[in-house]
Amino acid sequence: MYAGIETGGTKTVCAVGSEGRVFARVQFPTGTDPESLADQCAEFFADHPVTALGLGTFGPCDPDPDSPTYGHILQTPKPGWTGADLLGLLSARIAVPMAMTTDVNAAALGELRYGAGRGLHSLVYITIGTGIGGGAIIRGRLLQAGQHPEMGHMLLPQSTGPGVCPYHRNCWEGLASGPGMQARSGVPAQDIADDDPAWILEAQIVATALHNITCILGPQRIIIGGGLGSRKALHEHLPALLDESLAGYLPSPSLRVPELGGDAGVVGALTLAQDHRPG
Protein backbone atom coordinates (compact mmCIF):
# COMPACT_ATOMS: atom_id res chain seq x y z
CA MET A 1 0.00 0.00 0.00
CA TYR A 2 1.20 3.48 -0.90
CA ALA A 3 0.36 6.98 0.27
CA GLY A 4 -0.56 9.78 -2.12
CA ILE A 5 -1.09 13.42 -1.21
CA GLU A 6 -2.32 16.11 -3.56
CA THR A 7 -2.12 19.58 -2.08
CA GLY A 8 -4.13 22.05 -4.12
CA GLY A 9 -4.67 25.76 -3.68
CA THR A 10 -7.86 25.18 -1.70
CA LYS A 11 -8.13 21.48 -0.79
CA THR A 12 -5.78 18.65 0.04
CA VAL A 13 -6.51 14.98 -0.69
CA CYS A 14 -4.77 12.08 1.07
CA ALA A 15 -5.21 8.61 -0.37
CA VAL A 16 -4.03 5.07 0.24
CA GLY A 17 -3.89 2.72 -2.70
CA SER A 18 -1.85 0.99 -5.34
CA GLU A 19 -1.86 0.19 -9.07
CA GLY A 20 -4.09 3.14 -9.84
CA ARG A 21 -6.77 2.19 -7.31
CA VAL A 22 -7.68 4.29 -4.26
CA PHE A 23 -8.68 2.22 -1.21
CA ALA A 24 -9.18 4.99 1.32
CA ARG A 25 -9.15 8.73 1.14
CA VAL A 26 -9.70 11.87 3.15
CA GLN A 27 -9.94 15.50 2.15
CA PHE A 28 -9.48 18.77 4.03
CA PRO A 29 -8.89 22.45 3.34
CA THR A 30 -5.24 23.24 2.55
CA GLY A 31 -5.56 26.24 4.87
CA THR A 32 -2.85 28.68 5.86
CA ASP A 33 -0.84 26.60 8.36
CA PRO A 34 1.50 24.04 6.78
CA GLU A 35 2.29 22.40 10.17
CA SER A 36 -1.36 21.80 10.87
CA LEU A 37 -1.88 20.39 7.36
CA ALA A 38 1.06 18.00 7.87
CA ASP A 39 -0.49 16.94 11.22
CA GLN A 40 -3.78 16.12 9.53
CA CYS A 41 -2.04 14.08 6.83
CA ALA A 42 0.00 12.19 9.44
CA GLU A 43 -3.11 11.39 11.44
CA PHE A 44 -4.76 9.78 8.40
CA PHE A 45 -1.71 7.71 7.46
CA ALA A 46 -1.22 6.57 11.08
CA ASP A 47 -4.35 4.46 10.53
CA HIS A 48 -3.21 3.26 7.10
CA PRO A 49 0.29 1.78 7.05
CA VAL A 50 2.12 2.57 3.82
CA THR A 51 5.60 1.81 2.45
CA ALA A 52 6.24 5.02 0.50
CA LEU A 53 4.63 8.42 -0.03
CA GLY A 54 4.17 10.53 -3.15
CA LEU A 55 3.29 14.21 -3.07
CA GLY A 56 1.90 16.34 -5.90
CA THR A 57 1.68 19.93 -4.81
CA PHE A 58 0.50 23.34 -5.96
CA GLY A 59 3.34 25.65 -6.91
CA PRO A 60 5.58 27.32 -7.30
CA CYS A 61 7.53 24.60 -5.56
CA ASP A 62 11.00 23.13 -5.76
CA PRO A 63 10.88 19.59 -7.21
CA ASP A 64 14.64 19.28 -7.72
CA PRO A 65 15.94 16.45 -5.47
CA ASP A 66 19.45 17.94 -5.65
CA SER A 67 18.37 21.35 -4.38
CA PRO A 68 18.65 22.42 -0.71
CA THR A 69 15.03 23.59 -0.91
CA TYR A 70 13.69 20.34 -2.44
CA GLY A 71 10.05 19.95 -1.51
CA HIS A 72 9.61 23.55 -0.38
CA ILE A 73 6.87 25.90 -1.52
CA LEU A 74 8.46 29.00 -3.09
CA GLN A 75 7.23 32.61 -3.21
CA THR A 76 3.43 32.44 -3.34
CA PRO A 77 0.56 34.84 -2.71
CA LYS A 78 -1.07 32.05 -0.65
CA PRO A 79 -0.92 33.21 3.01
CA GLY A 80 1.30 31.12 5.29
CA TRP A 81 2.93 29.08 2.54
CA THR A 82 5.91 31.04 1.19
CA GLY A 83 9.03 29.04 1.99
CA ALA A 84 7.14 26.23 3.76
CA ASP A 85 9.17 23.00 3.79
CA LEU A 86 6.17 20.85 2.97
CA LEU A 87 8.10 17.66 2.26
CA GLY A 88 10.20 18.17 5.42
CA LEU A 89 7.10 18.63 7.57
CA LEU A 90 5.66 15.39 6.17
CA SER A 91 8.97 13.50 6.57
CA ALA A 92 9.16 14.53 10.23
CA ARG A 93 5.77 12.90 10.82
CA ILE A 94 5.58 9.95 8.43
CA ALA A 95 8.66 7.71 8.38
CA VAL A 96 8.61 6.32 4.83
CA PRO A 97 10.58 7.20 1.67
CA MET A 98 9.02 10.17 -0.11
CA ALA A 99 9.06 11.71 -3.56
CA MET A 100 7.39 14.89 -4.78
CA THR A 101 6.51 16.76 -7.92
CA THR A 102 4.03 19.39 -9.05
CA ASP A 103 0.29 18.68 -9.02
CA VAL A 104 0.17 18.76 -12.84
CA ASN A 105 3.20 16.50 -13.23
CA ALA A 106 1.50 14.07 -10.82
CA ALA A 107 -1.68 14.23 -12.91
CA ALA A 108 0.35 13.57 -16.06
CA LEU A 109 1.88 10.50 -14.40
CA GLY A 110 -1.50 9.24 -13.19
CA GLU A 111 -3.04 9.57 -16.64
CA LEU A 112 -0.03 8.00 -18.36
CA ARG A 113 -0.06 4.93 -16.17
CA TYR A 114 -3.75 4.42 -15.42
CA GLY A 115 -5.79 6.85 -17.51
CA ALA A 116 -5.99 8.35 -20.99
CA GLY A 117 -2.28 7.81 -21.65
CA ARG A 118 -1.96 4.07 -21.02
CA GLY A 119 0.55 2.45 -23.33
CA LEU A 120 2.26 5.74 -24.20
CA HIS A 121 5.65 7.02 -23.08
CA SER A 122 5.32 10.78 -23.62
CA LEU A 123 2.38 13.02 -22.83
CA VAL A 124 1.51 16.49 -21.64
CA TYR A 125 -1.25 17.14 -19.10
CA ILE A 126 -2.88 20.57 -19.18
CA THR A 127 -5.41 21.96 -16.74
CA ILE A 128 -7.47 25.00 -17.67
CA GLY A 129 -9.53 26.57 -14.90
CA THR A 130 -8.88 29.63 -12.74
CA GLY A 131 -5.29 29.27 -13.95
CA ILE A 132 -3.53 27.22 -16.61
CA GLY A 133 -0.85 24.70 -15.73
CA GLY A 134 0.95 21.91 -17.51
CA GLY A 135 2.96 18.85 -16.59
CA ALA A 136 4.71 16.33 -18.79
CA ILE A 137 6.10 12.83 -18.89
CA ILE A 138 8.78 12.33 -21.53
CA ARG A 139 9.88 8.76 -22.23
CA GLY A 140 8.38 7.67 -18.94
CA ARG A 141 10.10 10.32 -16.86
CA LEU A 142 8.66 13.44 -15.22
CA LEU A 143 9.72 16.66 -16.94
CA GLN A 144 11.69 18.41 -14.23
CA ALA A 145 14.67 20.35 -15.51
CA GLY A 146 16.08 23.42 -13.75
CA GLN A 147 12.66 24.53 -12.67
CA HIS A 148 9.24 22.97 -13.16
CA PRO A 149 7.25 23.96 -16.25
CA GLU A 150 4.99 27.01 -16.07
CA MET A 151 3.36 26.35 -19.41
CA GLY A 152 0.42 28.65 -18.71
CA HIS A 153 2.71 31.65 -18.99
CA MET A 154 3.89 31.16 -22.57
CA LEU A 155 3.26 34.04 -24.96
CA LEU A 156 0.95 33.61 -27.95
CA PRO A 157 0.29 35.42 -31.23
CA GLN A 158 -3.30 36.56 -31.13
CA SER A 159 -4.13 39.58 -29.07
CA THR A 160 -7.79 39.28 -28.33
CA GLY A 161 -6.91 40.73 -24.92
CA PRO A 162 -6.42 42.57 -22.78
CA GLY A 163 -5.55 39.41 -20.87
CA VAL A 164 -5.61 39.26 -17.10
CA CYS A 165 -2.17 37.93 -16.13
CA PRO A 166 -0.61 40.39 -13.67
CA TYR A 167 2.87 39.43 -14.94
CA HIS A 168 2.48 39.00 -18.69
CA ARG A 169 -1.02 40.26 -19.43
CA ASN A 170 -1.58 38.39 -22.73
CA CYS A 171 0.11 35.08 -21.93
CA TRP A 172 -1.89 31.86 -22.39
CA GLU A 173 -3.26 31.98 -18.83
CA GLY A 174 -3.98 35.70 -19.16
CA LEU A 175 -6.10 35.07 -22.26
CA ALA A 176 -7.62 31.63 -21.85
CA SER A 177 -8.06 30.89 -18.13
CA GLY A 178 -11.51 31.27 -16.59
CA PRO A 179 -10.83 34.89 -15.58
CA GLY A 180 -9.38 35.59 -19.05
CA MET A 181 -12.48 34.20 -20.74
CA GLN A 182 -14.72 36.12 -18.36
CA ALA A 183 -12.87 39.36 -19.14
CA ARG A 184 -13.73 38.87 -22.82
CA SER A 185 -17.27 37.62 -22.39
CA GLY A 186 -18.44 39.61 -19.40
CA VAL A 187 -19.89 36.48 -17.81
CA PRO A 188 -18.28 33.69 -15.75
CA ALA A 189 -16.77 31.07 -18.05
CA GLN A 190 -18.82 28.25 -16.52
CA ASP A 191 -22.01 30.08 -17.54
CA ILE A 192 -21.09 30.34 -21.23
CA ALA A 193 -23.32 27.99 -23.25
CA ASP A 194 -21.76 25.25 -25.37
CA ASP A 195 -22.97 26.86 -28.61
CA ASP A 196 -21.59 30.31 -27.79
CA PRO A 197 -18.94 31.44 -30.33
CA ALA A 198 -16.78 32.42 -27.34
CA TRP A 199 -15.70 28.76 -27.28
CA ILE A 200 -14.37 28.98 -30.82
CA LEU A 201 -12.14 31.89 -29.88
CA GLU A 202 -11.12 30.08 -26.69
CA ALA A 203 -10.28 26.98 -28.75
CA GLN A 204 -8.23 29.08 -31.19
CA ILE A 205 -6.09 30.42 -28.34
CA VAL A 206 -5.67 26.97 -26.79
CA ALA A 207 -4.80 25.43 -30.18
CA THR A 208 -2.00 27.97 -30.60
CA ALA A 209 -0.58 27.02 -27.21
CA LEU A 210 -0.81 23.32 -28.10
CA HIS A 211 1.03 24.13 -31.35
CA ASN A 212 3.91 25.52 -29.30
CA ILE A 213 3.91 22.58 -26.89
CA THR A 214 4.06 20.27 -29.91
CA CYS A 215 7.02 22.17 -31.40
CA ILE A 216 8.97 22.19 -28.14
CA LEU A 217 8.10 18.83 -26.58
CA GLY A 218 6.65 16.66 -29.35
CA PRO A 219 4.42 14.58 -27.03
CA GLN A 220 2.42 11.62 -28.31
CA ARG A 221 -0.74 12.92 -26.66
CA ILE A 222 -2.01 16.01 -24.84
CA ILE A 223 -4.61 15.53 -22.12
CA ILE A 224 -6.63 18.63 -21.30
CA GLY A 225 -8.58 18.79 -18.07
CA GLY A 226 -9.81 21.30 -15.50
CA GLY A 227 -13.13 23.10 -15.26
CA LEU A 228 -12.80 24.82 -18.64
CA GLY A 229 -10.32 22.40 -20.16
CA SER A 230 -12.73 19.46 -19.93
CA ARG A 231 -15.60 21.28 -21.66
CA LYS A 232 -16.96 19.49 -24.71
CA ALA A 233 -17.47 22.87 -26.37
CA LEU A 234 -13.70 23.34 -26.31
CA HIS A 235 -12.69 19.82 -27.35
CA GLU A 236 -14.99 19.67 -30.36
CA HIS A 237 -13.04 22.52 -32.01
CA LEU A 238 -9.49 21.74 -30.87
CA PRO A 239 -8.28 18.91 -33.15
CA ALA A 240 -9.10 20.69 -36.42
CA LEU A 241 -7.68 23.99 -35.16
CA LEU A 242 -4.45 22.34 -34.05
CA ASP A 243 -4.07 20.59 -37.42
CA GLU A 244 -4.72 23.88 -39.18
CA SER A 245 -2.15 25.68 -37.05
CA LEU A 246 0.60 23.08 -37.53
CA ALA A 247 -0.25 23.16 -41.25
CA GLY A 248 1.07 19.68 -41.95
CA TYR A 249 4.61 20.56 -40.93
CA LEU A 250 4.32 18.31 -37.88
CA PRO A 251 1.75 15.61 -37.08
CA SER A 252 -0.65 16.67 -34.33
CA PRO A 253 -0.51 14.76 -31.07
CA SER A 254 -3.83 13.17 -30.13
CA LEU A 255 -6.01 15.18 -27.71
CA ARG A 256 -8.02 13.72 -24.84
CA VAL A 257 -9.88 14.61 -21.67
CA PRO A 258 -8.55 13.01 -18.46
CA GLU A 259 -9.92 9.51 -17.84
CA LEU A 260 -9.24 9.77 -14.12
CA GLY A 261 -11.10 13.09 -13.90
CA GLY A 262 -10.40 14.88 -10.62
CA ASP A 263 -8.46 11.85 -9.34
CA ALA A 264 -5.59 12.24 -11.81
CA GLY A 265 -3.44 14.16 -9.33
CA VAL A 266 -3.85 11.87 -6.35
CA VAL A 267 -3.54 8.70 -8.44
CA GLY A 268 -0.36 10.23 -9.87
CA ALA A 269 0.93 10.90 -6.34
CA LEU A 270 0.26 7.24 -5.45
CA THR A 271 2.09 6.19 -8.62
CA LEU A 272 5.04 8.37 -7.67
CA ALA A 273 5.20 6.58 -4.30
CA GLN A 274 4.95 3.21 -6.01
CA ASP A 275 7.83 4.05 -8.37
CA HIS A 276 9.83 5.33 -5.42
CA ARG A 277 9.36 2.32 -3.14
CA PRO A 278 12.53 1.13 -1.51
CA GLY A 279 14.39 -1.83 -2.96
Place this chain on the structure above:
Amino acid sequence: MYAGIETGGTKTVCAVGSEGRVFARVQFPTGTDPESLADQCAEFFADHPVTALGLGTFGPCDPDPDSPTYGHILQTPKPGWTGADLLGLLSARIAVPMAMTTDVNAAALGELRYGAGRGLHSLVYITIGTGIGGGAIIRGRLLQAGQHPEMGHMLLPQSTGPGVCPYHRNCWEGLASGPGMQARSGVPAQDIADDDPAWILEAQIVATALHNITCILGPQRIIIGGGLGSRKALHEHLPALLDESLAGYLPSPSLRVPELGGDAGVVGALTLAQDHRPG
Protein backbone atom coordinates in the same frame (compact mmCIF):
# COMPACT_ATOMS: atom_id res chain seq x y z
CA MET B 1 38.02 5.68 -29.92
CA TYR B 2 34.55 6.60 -31.09
CA ALA B 3 33.02 7.66 -34.39
CA GLY B 4 30.91 10.79 -34.76
CA ILE B 5 29.01 11.84 -37.88
CA GLU B 6 27.17 15.10 -38.32
CA THR B 7 25.10 15.24 -41.47
CA GLY B 8 24.04 18.78 -42.25
CA GLY B 9 21.95 20.18 -45.07
CA THR B 10 25.04 20.93 -47.14
CA LYS B 11 28.06 19.26 -45.55
CA THR B 12 28.79 16.12 -43.57
CA VAL B 13 31.56 15.81 -40.99
CA CYS B 14 33.02 12.48 -39.84
CA ALA B 15 35.26 12.48 -36.78
CA VAL B 16 37.16 10.07 -34.60
CA GLY B 17 37.74 11.01 -31.01
CA SER B 18 36.79 10.65 -27.39
CA GLU B 19 36.17 12.73 -24.26
CA GLY B 20 35.30 15.79 -26.29
CA ARG B 21 38.48 15.74 -28.39
CA VAL B 22 38.59 15.16 -32.14
CA PHE B 23 41.66 13.20 -33.30
CA ALA B 24 40.87 12.92 -36.98
CA ARG B 25 38.19 14.31 -39.21
CA VAL B 26 37.01 14.50 -42.77
CA GLN B 27 34.32 16.58 -44.43
CA PHE B 28 32.38 16.20 -47.68
CA PRO B 29 29.22 17.53 -49.31
CA THR B 30 26.06 15.76 -48.07
CA GLY B 31 24.93 15.57 -51.67
CA THR B 32 21.82 13.90 -53.04
CA ASP B 33 22.79 10.23 -52.84
CA PRO B 34 22.56 8.69 -49.35
CA GLU B 35 24.29 5.45 -50.46
CA SER B 36 27.28 7.32 -51.76
CA LEU B 37 27.45 9.40 -48.57
CA ALA B 38 27.40 6.21 -46.47
CA ASP B 39 30.21 4.80 -48.67
CA GLN B 40 32.34 7.87 -48.04
CA CYS B 41 31.77 7.65 -44.28
CA ALA B 42 32.62 3.93 -44.25
CA GLU B 43 35.81 4.57 -46.17
CA PHE B 44 36.98 7.06 -43.57
CA PHE B 45 36.17 4.81 -40.61
CA ALA B 46 37.82 1.79 -42.27
CA ASP B 47 41.11 3.58 -41.58
CA HIS B 48 40.11 4.54 -38.04
CA PRO B 49 38.88 1.61 -35.93
CA VAL B 50 36.10 2.66 -33.54
CA THR B 51 33.97 0.85 -30.96
CA ALA B 52 30.69 2.76 -31.40
CA LEU B 53 29.19 5.37 -33.70
CA GLY B 54 27.01 8.39 -32.96
CA LEU B 55 25.05 10.24 -35.64
CA GLY B 56 23.55 13.73 -35.43
CA THR B 57 21.53 14.45 -38.52
CA PHE B 58 19.56 17.16 -40.26
CA GLY B 59 15.83 16.60 -40.11
CA PRO B 60 13.12 15.88 -40.17
CA CYS B 61 14.31 12.47 -39.05
CA ASP B 62 13.03 9.67 -36.84
CA PRO B 63 15.12 9.45 -33.65
CA ASP B 64 12.76 7.04 -31.84
CA PRO B 65 14.61 3.75 -31.24
CA ASP B 66 11.26 1.94 -30.89
CA SER B 67 10.01 3.06 -34.28
CA PRO B 68 10.26 0.94 -37.45
CA THR B 69 11.71 3.97 -39.24
CA TYR B 70 14.33 4.73 -36.55
CA GLY B 71 17.23 6.56 -38.14
CA HIS B 72 15.38 7.40 -41.36
CA ILE B 73 15.13 10.84 -42.91
CA LEU B 74 11.46 11.79 -43.25
CA GLN B 75 9.69 13.97 -45.84
CA THR B 76 12.20 16.64 -46.87
CA PRO B 77 12.58 19.07 -49.77
CA LYS B 78 16.24 17.95 -49.98
CA PRO B 79 16.53 15.93 -53.25
CA GLY B 80 17.28 12.22 -52.82
CA TRP B 81 16.76 12.12 -49.07
CA THR B 82 13.06 11.58 -48.38
CA GLY B 83 12.72 8.20 -46.68
CA ALA B 84 16.45 7.44 -46.76
CA ASP B 85 17.39 4.89 -44.09
CA LEU B 86 20.55 6.73 -43.14
CA LEU B 87 21.30 4.73 -40.01
CA GLY B 88 20.63 1.47 -41.86
CA LEU B 89 22.99 2.43 -44.68
CA LEU B 90 25.70 3.18 -42.13
CA SER B 91 25.02 -0.04 -40.15
CA ALA B 92 25.37 -2.10 -43.30
CA ARG B 93 28.85 -0.68 -43.81
CA ILE B 94 30.26 -0.08 -40.33
CA ALA B 95 29.83 -2.96 -37.88
CA VAL B 96 29.67 -1.18 -34.53
CA PRO B 97 26.77 -0.26 -32.19
CA MET B 98 25.13 2.99 -33.32
CA ALA B 99 22.93 5.67 -31.83
CA MET B 100 21.42 8.69 -33.52
CA THR B 101 19.64 11.93 -32.78
CA THR B 102 19.06 15.28 -34.45
CA ASP B 103 21.97 17.62 -35.24
CA VAL B 104 20.77 20.13 -32.64
CA ASN B 105 20.26 17.49 -29.95
CA ALA B 106 23.80 16.32 -30.65
CA ALA B 107 25.07 19.90 -30.34
CA ALA B 108 23.20 20.25 -27.03
CA LEU B 109 24.89 17.08 -25.77
CA GLY B 110 28.33 18.22 -26.92
CA GLU B 111 27.97 21.59 -25.19
CA LEU B 112 26.58 20.02 -22.01
CA ARG B 113 29.43 17.62 -21.63
CA TYR B 114 32.40 19.51 -23.05
CA GLY B 115 31.35 23.10 -23.77
CA ALA B 116 29.30 25.95 -22.34
CA GLY B 117 27.11 23.60 -20.32
CA ARG B 118 29.70 21.70 -18.30
CA GLY B 119 28.44 20.86 -14.82
CA LEU B 120 24.79 21.35 -15.74
CA HIS B 121 22.08 18.74 -16.23
CA SER B 122 19.51 20.61 -18.31
CA LEU B 123 20.07 22.92 -21.24
CA VAL B 124 18.61 23.96 -24.56
CA TYR B 125 20.76 24.51 -27.67
CA ILE B 126 19.40 26.87 -30.31
CA THR B 127 20.85 27.57 -33.73
CA ILE B 128 19.75 30.64 -35.66
CA GLY B 129 20.88 30.86 -39.27
CA THR B 130 19.05 30.10 -42.51
CA GLY B 131 16.61 28.24 -40.26
CA ILE B 132 16.03 27.99 -36.53
CA GLY B 133 16.34 24.71 -34.68
CA GLY B 134 16.53 23.63 -31.06
CA GLY B 135 17.67 20.59 -29.13
CA ALA B 136 17.61 19.88 -25.42
CA ILE B 137 19.10 17.77 -22.69
CA ILE B 138 16.88 17.40 -19.65
CA ARG B 139 18.43 15.86 -16.53
CA GLY B 140 21.23 14.48 -18.67
CA ARG B 141 18.96 12.87 -21.23
CA LEU B 142 18.23 13.89 -24.82
CA LEU B 143 14.77 15.35 -25.29
CA GLN B 144 13.15 12.87 -27.66
CA ALA B 145 9.49 12.28 -27.01
CA GLY B 146 7.04 11.24 -29.72
CA GLN B 147 8.81 13.33 -32.33
CA HIS B 148 11.90 15.48 -32.12
CA PRO B 149 11.50 19.15 -31.22
CA GLU B 150 10.89 21.66 -33.99
CA MET B 151 11.31 24.68 -31.76
CA GLY B 152 11.82 27.08 -34.66
CA HIS B 153 8.18 26.68 -35.60
CA MET B 154 6.61 27.95 -32.40
CA LEU B 155 4.22 30.89 -32.74
CA LEU B 156 5.03 34.24 -31.13
CA PRO B 157 3.11 37.37 -30.19
CA GLN B 158 4.64 40.20 -32.13
CA SER B 159 3.80 40.51 -35.77
CA THR B 160 6.58 42.49 -37.32
CA GLY B 161 6.12 40.25 -40.34
CA PRO B 162 5.22 39.18 -42.84
CA GLY B 163 7.48 36.30 -41.90
CA VAL B 164 8.84 33.90 -44.48
CA CYS B 165 7.88 30.43 -43.18
CA PRO B 166 5.97 28.65 -45.97
CA TYR B 167 4.01 26.69 -43.34
CA HIS B 168 3.33 29.19 -40.54
CA ARG B 169 4.45 32.53 -41.97
CA ASN B 170 5.04 34.35 -38.66
CA CYS B 171 6.51 31.54 -36.57
CA TRP B 172 9.88 32.10 -34.86
CA GLU B 173 11.83 30.86 -37.89
CA GLY B 174 9.62 32.84 -40.23
CA LEU B 175 10.38 36.05 -38.35
CA ALA B 176 13.89 35.67 -36.97
CA SER B 177 15.89 33.37 -39.26
CA GLY B 178 18.34 34.94 -41.71
CA PRO B 179 15.73 35.05 -44.49
CA GLY B 180 13.18 36.50 -42.03
CA MET B 181 15.59 39.22 -40.96
CA GLN B 182 16.46 39.94 -44.57
CA ALA B 183 12.77 40.27 -45.48
CA ARG B 184 12.46 43.02 -42.86
CA SER B 185 15.74 44.79 -43.54
CA GLY B 186 16.09 44.38 -47.28
CA VAL B 187 19.72 43.30 -46.90
CA PRO B 188 21.28 39.93 -46.06
CA ALA B 189 21.40 39.43 -42.27
CA GLN B 190 25.17 38.91 -42.25
CA ASP B 191 25.60 42.40 -43.74
CA ILE B 192 23.63 44.18 -41.01
CA ALA B 193 26.03 46.20 -38.83
CA ASP B 194 26.26 45.51 -35.10
CA ASP B 195 24.86 48.94 -34.22
CA ASP B 196 21.85 48.67 -36.53
CA PRO B 197 18.54 48.83 -34.59
CA ALA B 198 17.43 45.76 -36.60
CA TRP B 199 19.31 43.72 -33.97
CA ILE B 200 17.13 45.11 -31.18
CA LEU B 201 13.98 43.96 -32.96
CA GLU B 202 15.63 40.61 -33.72
CA ALA B 203 16.57 40.25 -30.03
CA GLN B 204 13.00 41.09 -28.99
CA ILE B 205 11.64 38.28 -31.14
CA VAL B 206 14.26 35.82 -29.91
CA ALA B 207 13.67 36.82 -26.27
CA THR B 208 9.98 36.01 -26.66
CA ALA B 209 10.82 32.56 -27.98
CA LEU B 210 13.26 31.99 -25.09
CA HIS B 211 10.46 33.06 -22.72
CA ASN B 212 8.32 30.23 -24.11
CA ILE B 213 11.14 27.71 -23.94
CA THR B 214 11.67 28.71 -20.30
CA CYS B 215 7.97 28.25 -19.48
CA ILE B 216 7.75 24.84 -21.14
CA LEU B 217 11.16 23.30 -20.41
CA GLY B 218 12.72 25.32 -17.57
CA PRO B 219 16.34 24.68 -18.61
CA GLN B 220 19.26 25.87 -16.50
CA ARG B 221 20.91 27.46 -19.52
CA ILE B 222 20.17 28.26 -23.16
CA ILE B 223 23.06 28.18 -25.63
CA ILE B 224 22.46 30.14 -28.81
CA GLY B 225 24.66 29.52 -31.84
CA GLY B 226 24.53 29.61 -35.61
CA GLY B 227 25.50 32.40 -38.01
CA LEU B 228 22.98 34.89 -36.62
CA GLY B 229 22.58 33.31 -33.20
CA SER B 230 26.25 33.81 -32.31
CA ARG B 231 26.27 37.51 -33.18
CA LYS B 232 27.38 39.77 -30.32
CA ALA B 233 24.83 42.35 -31.48
CA LEU B 234 22.11 39.85 -30.58
CA HIS B 235 23.56 38.58 -27.30
CA GLU B 236 24.14 42.03 -25.84
CA HIS B 237 20.39 42.70 -25.83
CA LEU B 238 19.03 39.25 -25.00
CA PRO B 239 19.47 38.85 -21.21
CA ALA B 240 17.70 42.11 -20.29
CA LEU B 241 14.90 41.47 -22.80
CA LEU B 242 14.32 37.96 -21.47
CA ASP B 243 14.20 39.22 -17.87
CA GLU B 244 11.76 41.90 -18.93
CA SER B 245 9.55 39.39 -20.73
CA LEU B 246 9.46 36.89 -17.85
CA ALA B 247 8.74 39.85 -15.55
CA GLY B 248 10.08 38.18 -12.42
CA TYR B 249 7.53 35.39 -12.54
CA LEU B 250 10.27 32.89 -13.35
CA PRO B 251 14.05 33.22 -13.07
CA SER B 252 15.75 33.53 -16.46
CA PRO B 253 18.06 30.72 -17.51
CA SER B 254 21.60 31.90 -18.26
CA LEU B 255 22.37 32.57 -21.93
CA ARG B 256 25.63 31.66 -23.68
CA VAL B 257 27.22 31.23 -27.09
CA PRO B 258 28.53 27.73 -27.91
CA GLU B 259 32.02 27.10 -26.57
CA LEU B 260 32.62 24.37 -29.13
CA GLY B 261 31.58 26.67 -31.98
CA GLY B 262 30.95 24.74 -35.18
CA ASP B 263 32.23 21.53 -33.57
CA ALA B 264 29.32 21.23 -31.12
CA GLY B 265 27.40 18.84 -33.36
CA VAL B 266 30.20 16.44 -34.18
CA VAL B 267 31.52 16.45 -30.60
CA GLY B 268 27.97 15.68 -29.51
CA ALA B 269 27.82 12.80 -32.01
CA LEU B 270 31.07 11.43 -30.56
CA THR B 271 29.60 11.78 -27.06
CA LEU B 272 26.50 9.91 -28.15
CA ALA B 273 28.73 7.05 -29.34
CA GLN B 274 30.68 7.13 -26.09
CA ASP B 275 27.48 6.92 -24.01
CA HIS B 276 26.24 4.12 -26.23
CA ARG B 277 29.36 1.95 -26.13
CA PRO B 278 28.67 -1.70 -25.43
CA GLY B 279 29.04 -3.03 -21.91
